[in-house]
Amino acid sequence: MTTTTTPKTSHSLAIAARGLRKSYGDKTVLDGIDLAVPAGTVFSLLGPNGAGKTTAVKILSTLISADAGELRVGGYDLAADPQAVRAAIGVTGQFSAVDGLITGEENMLLMADLHHLSRSEGRRTAAELLERFDLTEAAKKPASTYSGGMKRRLDIAMTLVGSPRIIFLDEPTTGLDPRARHTMWQIIRDLVTGGVTVFLTTQYLEEADELADRIAVLSNGRIAAEGTAEELKRLIPGGHVRLRFTDPAAYQGAATALREATGDDEALTLQIPSGGSQRELRSILDWLDTAGIEADELTVHTPDLDDVFFALTGDTDTTSSTAGTANTTNNANVPTQSKENAR
Numbered sequence: 001m002t003t004t005t006t007p008k009t010s011h012s013l014a015i016a017a018r019g020l021r022k023s024y025g026d027k028t029v030l031d032g033i034d035l036a037v038p039a040g041t042v043f044s045l046l047g048p049n050g051a052g053k054t055t056a057v058k059i060l061s062t063l064i065s066a067d068a069g070e071l072r073v074g075g076y077d078l079a080a081d082p083q084a085v086r087a088a089i090g091v092t093g094q095f096s097a098v099d100g101l102i103t104g105e106e107n108m109l110l111m112a113d114l115h116h117l118s119r120s121e122g123r124r125t126a127a128e129l130l131e132r133f134d135l136t137e138a139a140k141k142p143a144s145t146y147s148g149g150m151k152r153r154l155d156i157a158m159t160l161v162g163s164p165r166i167i168f169l170d171e172p173t174t175g176l177d178p179r180a181r182h183t184m185w186q187i188i189r190d191l192v193t194g195g196v197t198v199f200l201t202t203q204y205l206e207e208a209d210e211l212a213d214r215i216a217v218l219s220n221g222r223i224a225a226e227g228t229a230e231e232l233k234r235l236i237p238g239g240h241v242r243l244r245f246t247d248p249a250a251y252q253g254a255a256t257a258l259r260e261a262t263g264d265d266e267a268l269t270l271q272i273p274s275g276g277s278q279r280e281l282r283s284i285l286d287w288l289d290t291a292g293i294e295a296d297e298l299t300v301h302t303p304d305l306d307d308v309f310f311a312l313t314g315d316t317d318t319t320s321s322t323a324g325t326a327n328t329t330n331n332a333n334v335p336t337q338s339k340e341n342a343r
């Protein structure tokens with residue numbers, strides 16, 4: 001399911017990679033990966049530490065060269081026209097570009113200089129961006145005194161000085177506290193609302209789930225899976241609706257009526273395989289109403305991206321540990337409920 005749906009034309013793609021390869025010595029980091037990121041979307045490259053995320057970002061942002069691959073960013077060929085690519089993109093690295101010894105404002109003005117803005121234009125842009133990222137008050141303080149969240153905000157503000165259409169964010173929330181992380185998420189959403197394409201790397205499944213239109217899971221140098229969060233979750237068994245009863249007679253009646261459900265006679269619970277979509281839930285509820293069955297509790301259990309991630313990137317020797325908590329019971333239902341249900 002990796003790239004068969006990739007459009008052939010790359011005009012609408014902000015980032016397109018085919019057969020991207022990179023090795024360090026005899027270590028293959030990227031083993032011929034394909035990426036397709038439509039303009040104006042958030043694409044998340046998800047992978048554990050050392051998977052090759054930063055390597056991919058560095059290549060796509062022209063900082064290092066690939067060993068092989070057909071690469072286009074912002075419509076420009078990376079090998080033929082790296083300058084044009086550079087003009088179209090902004091990069092916020094895993095390790096901040098912020099200089100702690102100078103103030104936030106000075107960092108911004110430095111970026112304005114790098115982008116050849118005039119003095120007045122530089123000052124205006126710096127002031128606007130500092131304001132937008134809630135850094136006006138701290139603008140005159142050395143950046144070393146900033147909190148982690150403030151530094152990341154300054155980093156992004158610096159990236160935006162050149163008005164890039166495509167932004168690479170390499171683990172923008174790693175190490176941030178939950179509040180700063182949510183602020184960063186909102187910043188990313190606002191960027192996309194403004195028409196920017198975001199290429200986001202993260203180790204956090206929750207983050208990819210929250211922000212990304214599409215997610216690619218990088219594992220062992222390859223894209224192990226690619227799709228929307230929902231599509232990825234459907235790859236993994238175990239989504240179900242659980243009905244709990246207090247009245248044994250009601251439970252028995254329901255168990256008899258619901259043939260596809262798996263019952264637990266002790267706990268008086270029934271599990272119905274389900275992807276958890278609104279449509280599926282409605283049909284289950286309608287069905288229960290029609291059958292006159294009233295459960296005391298109805299809960300939806302969907303496999304989360306964690307399950308997907310561990311199943312795809314996990315060690316092959318430890319397949320038994322790939323299942324999450326909610327998906328150990330009805331493995332038999334699995335294979336049929338991947339893609340068809342998505343439509």
Ligand SMILES: Nc1ncnc2c1ncn2[C@@H]1O[C@H](COP(=O)(O)OP(=O)(O)O)[C@@H](O)[C@H]1O
Binds near residue numbers: 048
């Ligand atoms: N300059 C380099 N020289 C040698 N090996 C490198 C270099 N940069 C990265 N690597 C190796 O490539 C692999 C991928 O690294 P990286 O892209 O930083 O992963 P990630 O960002 O997903 O954590 C790691 O095994 C790392 O040690």
Ligand SMILES: [Mg+2]
Binds near residue numbers: 053054055094170171
């Ligand atoms: Mg990295």
